[in-house]
Amino acid sequence: MTAKLRAPGWYRAGAFVALGIAFAYVLVGIVRTAMHFDNPWSDGDAITIVSLIAAPLFFLVGLGCFDYWFYWVSGRPTRPEDHSSHGAHSWKDYFRVNTDHKVIGIQYICVSVFFLFVGGLMAMLMRAELAQPGMQFVNSQEFNGLVSVHASLLIFLFVIPIFAGIANFVLPLMIGAPDMAFPRLNALSFWMLPVAGTVMMLSFLAPGGSFATGWTAYAPLSTTMPLGQLFFTIGVQFAGASSIATALNFLVTIITMRAPGMSFFRMPLLVWANFSTSLLVVIATPFIAASQFFVLLDRALGFQFFNAFVGAGKDGSVLMYQHVFWFYSHPAVYIMMLPGFGIISEIISVKSRKPIFGYRMMAFSLLAIVILGFTVWAHHMFVSGMQSWIRIPMMITTAIIAVPTGIKIFSWLATLWRGVLHLDTPMLFALGFLTTFTLGGISGVMLAMVPFDIHVSDTYFIVAHIHYVLFGGSLFTIFAGLYYWFPKMTGRMYDERLGKLHFWATFVFFNLTFGPMHVIGIQGMPRRVADYAQQWSAYNLAISIAGFLLGLSTLVFLYNMIVSWRLGPRASANPWRALTLEWQVSSPPPIFNFDAVPTVVGGPYEYGIPGAVHGIFQSPAEAKPTPAGSVATAPTTE
Amino acid sequence: MEASAASLHSAGAHAAEHEHHGPPEAHRSSRVEPQLLGMLLFIISEVMVFGAFFTAYFFIRVVDNNPWPAHGTELPKIIAGFNTAILLSSSVTIHWALEGIKRGNRFALKAGMLTTFFLGATFLFVQINEYVHIGFAPHNSAQASIFFGLTGLHGAHVFIGLCLLAFVTIRSFRGHFSPEQHRGVEVPGIYWHFVDVMWVIVYTTVYLL
Amino acid sequence: MVVIGAIASAIGIALSYWIHWFPADAAKQDKPIDTLYHVLMIVSIPIFVLVTTVILYSAWAFRMRPGQEREDGPPIHGNTRLEVVWTAIPAILLVSLCSYAYGVLTDIEKTHKDELVVKVHAVQFAWSFSYPQPGGRMVASDQLYLPKDRPVRFDIDSQDVIHDFWVPAFRVKIDTVPGIVTHLRVTPTKLGTYPVVCAELCGLGHSVMRSTAHVMTPAAFARWLAQKQAPASAGGAGGGGAPPTQAQLIALGRQTFTGEGGCGSCHTLADAGTTGTTGPDLRVLRGQTPADIRQDIVDPNARIAPGYQANIMPSGFGQTLTAQQLDGLVAYLGSVSK
């Protein structure tokens, strides 16, 4: 038993969580005694807050995320790099600190999909409440809680991490690297996610209910809410730290570990997309961390950042919260979209059997979006009461962002043109994405027009925009990517018929759910309300029914993934006849990815050029272009 | 942990130097070292955290035009000035330590690290002492909040920096590092310089301006 | 394909005119915004139709046919002319849309000389309005009354958190921000009553934070104002005069409970017909004296009902409700609760 408790793993993690809570209890007690507060040992709020910070950290230590570093920094002998923590031989290996980027990728994906279903389930409860005017199932506190947790989980624990997960699996393979640059940091980043998600979900148990201020958590509402709010404040810190660490890891990996011959302009666009995204994360994410520090300090330690009524002339700045928050959260929406653009570029090129149209512009437009993305944050604040002149430059930059995005859309269309289109599930999702995202993007451009936004801000029109870009945009690309790389990740094929069923059900019910929201939004139905005027009851009932069917369609996906993973037919190494490096190794890839580092001799998308290859597996000296498929793997039949 | 325990690596070992018996060595596509690049990117993130706090400062002091410091309070410019000098000299000593080990001078390394550590600790001590005697608390005004916010954030970074310095110091007393092998001093050193530069900015904006 | 696209766009635009998008059209600000919207639709629909038509056409014309399994498309890498075109055209389009929108913005926010000033005050979860009168006096009201065709300037502030003052029929909204005063300009043009909505999430009662705007003829407005200013207005909020009777107090309490106080959004009370579940059912009190009840309302954290949390019931009622409304609530709760 003691051995189990001393070795890294779940037993030790459990013990450490208890230790963390005890530590928090004692710390709070001592500090409060020292400061002569009354009832120093029984302040539930303070103990909970400190525990929320301490317990997760202790958990990570207990699980073994820091073991290696502890040895290293204290100058004790470290275990040699024997790669014993690499790879997965049984399912149990997915439940420990694993440093293999492929295992971590799958851990990310599974955890994120879990949160998709939790968040989706909350959406179902919301839709049930909203099916009719009046209050039926939940009260307004619970409803606001559902909205907030729905959005927070889906943004911070689904879309952002699942893109990190897909890239984790695919990116090192694509650039010919054996792993990420910092495998242990990679493992730590992953394990912070379940922690963040657990903290957020536990908020439902907090007295006073879960956090209920929307995912935006505007101060001063968030600084005056019951304890549950702090579960968001603190949970987001872990999710944010995780995403910064991963982004840093991606950047270093991409810059320092590309295979010989892979110049920046021979990188697949997915790599470009993650490069751009990681830049956004490293620069922007600290701002949300800071915004939540402010809330935490105000709420827990009596700071006055957001209290406008401290006393005569001494007032906090309410609008400051929104500036800091949106300086992260607008770039965040591109953090949630650019990796998807990368996925779509891969799929459209491979499935149209044509080189991507305008490769360089595709790469540059990503960078343009990154740069412009930092200059538009106040378009979320057109009605916030900030200085009114700021609206004008923000309107212009916001509208201009449609130009690089348009370049991408049109280039994809041109890639389709005259290709040989394989209309299987990944491609269907990619095409579906093109339509729904264009619609969502255009509604975004309408929102950029200040006078129109003044009318529809904070209405269901915004909710419609959110879902057209996040569901119709990000989630469609995620589905496309998961189907596309499923054979590579699991070594098995998914069921094509179920995949197509999933696509069509999702596409139809998605539009039926979120399309009508544009109308009720302009008609004046505000967002984040549990109850609404009678005039919208018919629309809302229809939306709810379509929403439930949309939920059911997601179950088809889940079924397909689980069953195919266990029982699907074996997949060949390169079922799509793709050129990028990840398809040149077996499915699933061998534990160290490549037996020899490949050499890149051409662009990643040279379809249609007879004999073109992207990478070869001989040493650079003997490298000369060979026909596609003739290296490493034999040509496969579909 | 079992079989390979025989090959336990000892002093000076660093992750990258362990012999690889698994994957092929990754190709190096950049002259920058991964550790260095990682630290630089991390510092960019850190700068942005400070950036957000300075945004708060900007809003409270400039946009909302509140008096600075709040009426009836005073900031101890002189003591903080001494403290600045202490922190800046610690940047010099850590540089000395690094140059020392590059030339193989173990004494310079050990002495340099030790002085750096103590200078840093003194800074933190003076800072805490300043908090105790400053005469206002974060809940008194928004200005007080951002004062404690910025200096506290910096203090937290000094604390992290001190932890890193402590590790380096321990390892240097255990005989780690060599003229060829001193990344473990260099990378924390960069962080420490960053903490110093940040303090100069905080000191200038919060105390002097 | 071009023809199909043109037809689809035409149908789309026709549809966009046919759908009844906007709520009532009751202010001078409405027309420019509605027109802007229709212009945006006229520009957007063809773009959307272009994208979808190309996709559908490609999916049909270039789909892989049996026997093409191993075929590839032509290796086209790009076309600079085309790329310049699809960078330049959207850019020009967007810049012109922005200029147009800027024009609309200055139009709807124009200031006028003889503006009627109305102060709007927001608090969790109620609106109150006041009309500054010559001599510094205020006329207060919990509903919004406006004369037709007179430009109005709202000076808006908040006492606790951020709310958002929105009259959908006027199209314009602005946040109410604690610590600063925000402004909004409207010229009502159509008689009628319209909902006033709080559009920014402000807590539990956000979805019930509503009021009503009445647009009246200038004469009727003047009458209303005069009547409000008369010292002994009967009932209602803020009136002075002779002490009201117990029955009047109870009536006022009941009205406050369901109306301005917003108590019903959290408390169930059979007599008032409210069903909120955030706070305790007030039919069963725990034997409080009237003084206790008053304290429960103005200082809810002083004593917490068993099974409930502190800091949920707003603690600002002492300021937001008038003394008489509070008396009314105490009298009312004392009369209907056990």
Ligand code: HEA
């Ligand atoms: C994946 C996430 C994502 C993405 C990619 C976007 C993309 C865009 N968003 Fe969106 N947005 C959100 C997620 C996203 N948004 C969320 C979550 C919110 C709500 C937050 C909250 O309050 O909770 C929001 C809110 C939001 C607002 C604030 C509304 C309000 O609260 O009042 C605005 C206003 O300008 C806006 C604009 C835009 C614009 C202009 C784009 C552009 O990037 C879109 C560009 C794309 C296209 C335009 C389509 C393709 C282009 C062409 C085919 C070329 C030709 C086109 C033209 C010439 C028009 N968004």
Ligand code: HEA
């Ligand atoms: C990636 C992000 C993402 C995704 C995927 C979704 C998915 C969905 N969202 Fe989400 N939503 C947001 C991000 C997202 N949302 C954001 C950012 C907000 C703003 C929040 C705020 O205001 O702060 C928001 C707000 C929001 C609102 C507005 C709330 C309000 O303002 O009052 C609504 C209302 O209908 C809604 C509905 C839905 C629905 C029906 C789905 C569906 O697509 C979900 C479908 C998926 C499932 C359902 C999977 C689970 C399925 C099962 C568990 C099987 C069981 C099935 C049945 C019971 C039928 N969302």
Ligand code: CUA
């Ligand atoms: Cu007040 Cu919402």
Ligand SMILES: [Cu+2]
């Ligand atoms: Cu945005």
